Amino acid sequence: MLAALITGKETIEMVEFDDPTPAPDGVVVDIAFCGICGTDIHAYQSGRPYNPAICGHEWSGTVSAIGSNVRDVTEGDRVVVSAAPACGNCDACRAGLADRCHTAFVVALGRDPLAPKHGGFAPRLAVGANRVVKTDPGLTDEQAAQVEPATVAFHAVRWSGLRLGDTAVIQGAGPIGLGTMQWVRAAGAGRVIVIEPNDQRRQLALDLGAHDVVEPGEAADRLIKERTHGLGADIVYECVGRAWAIQTAIDLARRGGSMCLIGLADSDASISPGSWLIKELKMTGALAYFREEFEMSMGMIADGRVQVEPLHTSTASLAGLDEAIADLASGTSQQAKVLVNPNW
Template identity: 50%
Template structure:
């Protein structure tokens, strides 16, 4: 491969457009150029590829790590050769949310997380190189491997969700779905002090992955209600983390939560859901939606990885080259893949 910049974008339903530009090392004054080491394939990437138009260009390939190639003249605290992950900047202090005192809901950070801010890169990191604003990269601690760094972003999504819930110590928590998001959520919930964690997952391979991570209460969906009945004496879960993103599961999931408990929504359904408003109201459920993350969530996640408090490398089940991306997206969309998290190595 020459030193040009090669990258993939979605051009239509199940279609990729490949482009190769001449190498340009000059970043914006407040930006950096990063050589990509690995990019993780996310369920969002798969949905965006199958749909053909739902994702902003910067989001297709948003789980990435790399090495800084060039630094803009106005950038401080970053250096050429430094390992970084893609993320979001600190609260801006200027948007309506920040000015109103709601810095955790900063509009600038939310736009960055969704790839729609004014400085969003022209394409994501299914690429050999990306140019991004310096505020969007975070240095990788020495104790984190490149593979672990490539998994920081999904681990941060789940860190953010568990942090938002703020569960009480000793809580009975249910994690519904044991894909990458569910397995990471379960680990963060364990760190957050859950007293007992039940993982529900239809796939035998994913149930085995949960057990390898040290979770013992791992069941198929039809075994969840009986086990929860036994564990809680019929009371229900203190917290249920819905990580499957299946619209039809929303009301049945809520019914597994005790009166006054918490339903936390991480999975993102692509179709409307039907729920019982009266049920949620009469049982005084707290429903917490979670999307993306804040800058401080990245910092906390990398600390947890560096200290061995969560195992992200266990989710890595394969590495492919850029030229294999189309085929892997099709495999992951088929529902028959045994992969958990696949990384793309643009050097392969």
């Protein structure tokens, strides 16, 4: 069986693996779709070592085999990848901090004993049964493959302390930014402004409920001042994932406002500490999500409160993965979320 791995700078290799078999506490999943994540793109651009277990970590599929100890799912169940639940035994769990479970964090990083040898850019993979959640029957496989990134945005908004009526700015209208924008609307923001250089993504943001869209730079500065009577945004969500965008997010926030860092930059950032101090800003970082948030998010996607279908702009075959990632990494792509069908 062939699986695609990012093995170096702008390098994707098709690697031969034996057909997977389930561990006693594991399952084998036949992959339906796997989304290309921003971390996949960053790995492709940078060439830094990339854990094979998370190369393609936004997948949906069907259980085709289960281990002897597995009771919660069975063969034929449609499932989607999620974070593992808290273990209840680590130092964090014993201290009452189950949301900071060390074991679940290691599993999310793909460094646990049941971590797969490759990700979802493959027809099948073996994974711990604690990583799969039954797919809401109201979702298609394409929608299900987008629940994972949607939940990343859900966690960020839930964690950020957004208040009813806030003016919220979202930097970047990629899949995470567009998801964040929708959750911000659902959480009761009074005005939502999206900053994005790509005109097609700006239009998509409008279609999905943004009040204003604008190109970055002086136009964004001017619009936000107009909409906030010169104060600045109550909260800014940084979804670009570039080092330069962190200080930009701070500059757009009002005194006493907030910034939520979601995008993961692959280099150190230069900041102006004086502006952070003078503004007395609150800053939150949001990485991944908690297990319970996954089913909350999936349910709200299934009932239509948040839409993922419009984000899915194309589907690539496994053979076309290299071309698809190269396009997304170019900085000029017209795509939003690209799903890979490894069975094509």
